[in-house]
Amino acid sequence: MVSPDRQELVRNSRPKWHDPNHTFAPRPRPSHPDPRPSTLDTQVSTRAIDDSHLVRRLLGWFARNARDLPWRRTRSAYAIWVSEIMLQQTQVKTVLPYWERWMQALPDIGAVARASPQALHKLWEGLGYYTRVRNLRKAARLIQEKHGGRFPEDFDRVLALPGIGRYTAGAICSIAFNQPRPVLDGNVIRVLTRLFGIDGDPRKRAANARLWQLAQGLADAASRVTSSGACSQLSQSLIELGALICTPRQPRCGVCPVANRCVARRQGRVEELPQKARRAPTTARRFVAFVIRKRGRLLVRQRPPGEVNAHLWEFPNIELAPGIAGPQRAARDVLGIEPARLEPLCTIRHSITRYRITLRAFLIEGRGSPGCPVAIRGRWLNHRQLAPLPFAGAHKKILHELAKPSA
Numbered sequence: 001m002v003s004p005d006r007q008e009l010v011r012n013s014r015p016k017w018h019d020p021n022h023t024f025a026p027r028p029r030p031s032h033p034d035p036r037p038s039t040l041d042t043q044v045s046t047r048a049i050d051d052s053h054l055v056r057r058l059l060g061w062f063a064r065n066a067r068d069l070p071w072r073r074t075r076s077a078y079a080i081w082v083s084e085i086m087l088q089q090t091q092v093k094t095v096l097p098y099w100e101r102w103m104q105a106l107p108d109i110g111a112v113a114r115a116s117p118q119a120l121h122k123l124w125e126g127l128g129y130y131t132r133v134r135n136l137r138k139a140a141r142l143i144q145e146k147h148g149g150r151f152p153e154d155f156d157r158v159l160a161l162p163g164i165g166r167y168t169a170g171a172i173c174s175i176a177f178n179q180p181r182p183v184l185d186g187n188v189i190r191v192l193t194r195l196f197g198i199d200g201d202p203r204k205r206a207a208n209a210r211l212w213q214l215a216q217g218l219a220d221a222a223s224r225v226t227s228s229g230a231c232s233q234l235s236q237s238l239i240e241l242g243a244l245i246c247t248p249r250q251p252r253c254g255v256c257p258v259a260n261r262c263v264a265r266r267q268g269r270v271e272e273l274p275q276k277a278r279r280a281p282t283t284a285r286r287f288v289a290f291v292i293r294k295r296g297r298l299l300v301r302q303r304p305p306g307e308v309n310a311h312l313w314e315f316p317n318i319e320l321a322p323g324i325a326g327p328q329r330a331a332r333d334v335l336g337i338e339p340a341r342l343e344p345l346c347t348i349r350h351s352i353t354r355y356r357i358t359l360r361a362f363l364i365e366g367r368g369s370p371g372c373p374v375a376i377r378g379r380w381l382n383h384r385q386l387a388p389l390p391f392a393g394a395h396k397k398i399l400h401e402l403a404k405p406s407a
Contacts, residue, residue, distance in 0.1 A: 050261070051217045051218050051220070051221035052221045052224065052225070053261075054195075054218065054221070054258055054261060055218055055221045055222050055225060055230070055234055056225065057257045057258050057261075058234060058237040058238065058241065058257060058258065059222075059225070059227065059230060059233050059234060059237060060257065061237065061241070061257035062233055062236060062237035062240060062241075063233070065240070065244070066236065066237075066240055067092075067240065067244075069083075069092065069096075070096070070099060070100060070103075071083035071099065072236065075175075075176055075232075076176070077151035077153075077172055077176040077177065078108060078109050078151055079103060080171070080172055080175050080176045081151065081168075081172050081176075082099060082102060082103070082136070083095070083099055084168050084171050084172060085132050085135075085136055085163060085168070086098055086099055086102075086127065086132070088129065088132060088168075089128075089129060090127065090128070090129075092243070094127070095127075098123070098124070098126075098127050101123060102123050105119075105123055106123070108149075109140050109143050109144065109149055109151065110140075110144060110149055112136060112137060112140035113137070113140040113141045113143070113144045115137070117134070117137065117311060118311075118388070118389070118390065120133050120134075120136070120137055121133060121311055121312060121390035122388060122389070122390040124390070125312075125390040125391060125393075125396065126393050126396060128352075128393065130309060130310065130311070130312065131163070132163060134310075134311075135162040135163025135164075136163060138162040138163070139161040139162045139163060139164065142161060142162065143161070151172075151176075153173070153177050153179075155169055155170075155173050155179070155181060158172055158173060166184075167183055167184055167185050169181070170182055170183045170184070170235070171183045171185075171235060174219065174231050174232055174234070174235040175232045175235050175236060176232070177232075178229050178230075178231045178232045179231060180216075180219040180220050180222060180223035180231050181219060181231070181235075182212055182215030182216045182218070182219045183215065183235045183238065183239065184208075184211055184212055184215050185239065185242075186242070187238070187239050187240075187241070187242025187243050187246075188215065188238045188239060188242055189202045189211060189242075189274060190242050190246055190247075190248065190273075190274055191238055191241050191242045191246045192211050192214050192215060192238075193207075193211065193264070193273045193274035193275075194246060194251075194262055194263070194264035194265070194269075194270055194273045194274070195258060195261065195262050195263065195264070196214055196263055197263030197264055197267060197269070197273070198210055198211060198214075198273070198274070199273075199275060200275060201274075201275055201276055201277050202274045202275075202276070203276070203277070215238075218234060218238070219231060219234065219235075222234040241256070241257075241258075249271075251270055253265050253270060279354070280354050281354070282354050282355070282356050283354060283355050283356070284355075284356050284357075284358070285319060285355050285356070285357050285358070286319065286320040286357075286358050286360075287317050287318065287319050287320065287357065287358070287359045287360070288317060288318060288320060288327045288330045288331075288359070288360050288361075288362065289314070289315045289316065289317035289359055289360070289361045289362070289394075289395065289398065290315060290316045290317065290331060290334060290335065290342075290361075290362055290364055291315050291345055291361055291362065291363045291364065291398060291402065292315075292316070292335075292364045292365070293363065293364070293365040294365065294380070296382055296383075297380040297381055297382050298315070298380070298381060298382075298383075298386065298402075299315070299316065299378045299379070299380055300313050300314065300315060300378055300379060300381060300386065300389070301313070301314060301315075301316060301377060301378035301379070302314075303392070308352075309392040311390070312390050312391060312392045312395075313386075313389045313390065313391045313392070313395070314391065314392050314395040315361070315395055315398060316334050316335065316378065317334070317359070317395075318330050318333055318334045327342055327360065327362055328342065331362075331364075339364045341364070342362040342363075342364060343362060343363040343364070343365075344360070344361075344362060344363075345361040345362055345363045345398065345401060345402075346360075346361050346397070346398065346401040347359070347360050347361070348361070348394045348397050348398070350393065350394055357394070359394050361398050361401070386399065
């Protein structure tokens, strides 16, 4: 006699086409999993193992060799945010005193939101790319209004802040909040391009997308590491490796912690990678500035919004067009008169992107000093009044020159 349980099992095992109310369908073949992994599964598994190995090597190297930088002594998202913005297109040694001074003057986001534009520009004076500091203020005020004064932890909310792009958002979220977010600045691009042998201009879509994919794979691998803060340390280790070891010229491959995995080194292509488009040729530009001094006061003006060095202060100046050789003609164009005497004060040379700029400054003083031309819209200020004003870098050097006894 068949048990009721056995009867139920037999009934449920009958093919569906035995059911008169069921539409006919062929009996499916039994599925037997292939014991051999697919090529794709093998590649994914191998990639994950390789990434985990690379991450562990990088974390170990970073723990032994990381520079002692002040923003690495904190997990404050605000402090890390300020450092990342300052470090955009700027060297660490330049940023260090600016970051220290900024954090002393503005210890939190609320202080930035309350600060005047002039105070912020003064703290940023000489650091360049002043749009960065204006975006910092906009973002701080937005954080106060929409996030209760707390720096957001969500990646998309960080990315939505003024002045923050994909790299900066990833750096803040990974370093401050230990999230598995990829970072891809110039240093990391160089490291990954050489490490994985990526051809093509890394700024172009295909190569750039591949680099982001590789960076994300390493970030994911770091998230699986049991050590505390692995994602934060990985981001910093990649940046540090590019800054100290995998440098643009004469990289120190002999002491690189991942040299044995580097495709570029194995193929003898370290100097060839990353491949970049040819730079635009440099362009020389000439300016003259006029330091007009009368009764201990100097004539200065503020740069208008929307222009290079907007909101910063400067001495009246003009760019010399090709074919205009002397400063006398330039003085007439700027001041409306041709001074009786122009005394050479100093010559300043500096670069902005591809431009090589020469600025010659001339001193006009005494009875030969003109009044304030209407076109300049400047102000006569003494040295005490000039001190708190943020000046453009080259014009700040003119002020230093004026402070010398010989001036």
